[in-house]
Amino acid sequence: MPKPILLAIDDDTSVLEAVVQDLRRHYGQDYRIVRAASGVAALDICRQLHERKDTVALFLSDQRMPGMTGVDFLQQALTIYPDAKRVLLTAYADTEAAIRAINSAKIHYYLNKPWDPPEEKLYPVLDDLLETWKQGYKPPYEGIIVVGTRWSSADHNVREFLSRNRVPYKWLSPEQHPEAVDLLKERGLDDSKLPVVIFGDGTSLVQPTSSDLATKLGMPRQAQQKFYDIVVVGAGPAGLAAGVYAASEGLGTLVVEGEAIGGQAGSSSKIENYLGFPQGLSGADLADRAYIQANRLGAEFLPALASTTALRSPRPSPALTKSSTSLAERTPPARQRCTSPATLAKSTCSYAQIRSIRACPSTSSTRSKRHPTSPSRPARRSSPCRAMATSNA
């Protein structure tokens, strides 16, 4: 997000330079310091900044300038940036004029020149004004915007996908929000093809599928390994549990989820009967915890990817979907002995690619290679949900 601006105006170059230096030293980290050598030039800059949707937090203007006085400038700047704080820099001789102008230009403060030392005469005043300004400042929204119509199923699907993957967004309907029409126009679009999803980087997707959204949001789309011991299809509570137990046994584990991690439970506001949580917990919290646990133990996740696409294989393989043949029918005998389908609950667990195994992974020798004595392994990557929140902010 671009920094808010402090605009300093003075026709005396050396004074202007000194003001800018002092402002930059104290406020440079949080604000952009912009300068103008006259009231007219400052007004011009204001208009340009306004067009670019930049925010001005404070004007610091000299009073006595040729062409346009500081008061005149601040009066006009008020119409462009009404919320910015206005400070007049005056010589002692101008003090009377400045006091009279407090009402007309709604000046928040006037400072006498010289302002040395700034730590005593400049910064305390500006700190106070900027603190008040910040309290009323609402930064422009820079996250994802979904433009759609309330009763459309495509719109519902997009919003459901974002919500269930914990991606914050703002929803606008062209029927209710005029700014939605402007946003479409700016991109050469109209409301004939909705929903449109607009991203913080200015790009947009028209009628995107979940897969389009997942790709744009940076969710992993490809399995990292060529082969896995086990592929769990579906990351509802059962799939997450399977992922945790398989990974904790040292099996190379991939969890593929078609929509959002958490399954049905992810949409529950409070689950009261989950073992170990006497006060209950939200489905989203449960899903996050299980995801982090499985990930820490080494399970890999492919969210928002239906198993049929994720498990494509160059040769006939035992890639399964939920509706495919059961685990027992598809699993080669050696693997049936090595895994524990009982813990890898329900039909959500299935094999995709089974690598040739010389030793049973459940034997102690293999396990000790893959599964260090310490149960805690570094997580392979951060939560996809968190990674996504970061990329939109």
Ligand SMILES: Cc1cc2nc3c(=O)[nH]c(=O)nc-3n(C[C@H](O)[C@H](O)[C@H](O)COP(=O)(O)OP(=O)(O)OC[C@H]3O[C@@H](n4cnc5c(N)ncnc54)[C@H](O)[C@@H]3O)c2cc1C
């Ligand atoms: C609003 C709500 C509140 C609930 N509250 C409670 C409660 O308080 N207590 C309670 O005990 N139960 C509750 N339930 C029920 C509980 O959520 C379910 O019993 C539980 O989620 C079932 O878990 P599961 O993993 O078997 O299946 P699901 O949660 O249905 O998960 C299956 C997952 O597999 C994915 N999937 C399916 N096919 C594919 C494919 N081909 N490729 C990739 N992914 C696929 C789906 O997208 C889904 O995420 C609630 C359910 C809902 C909807």
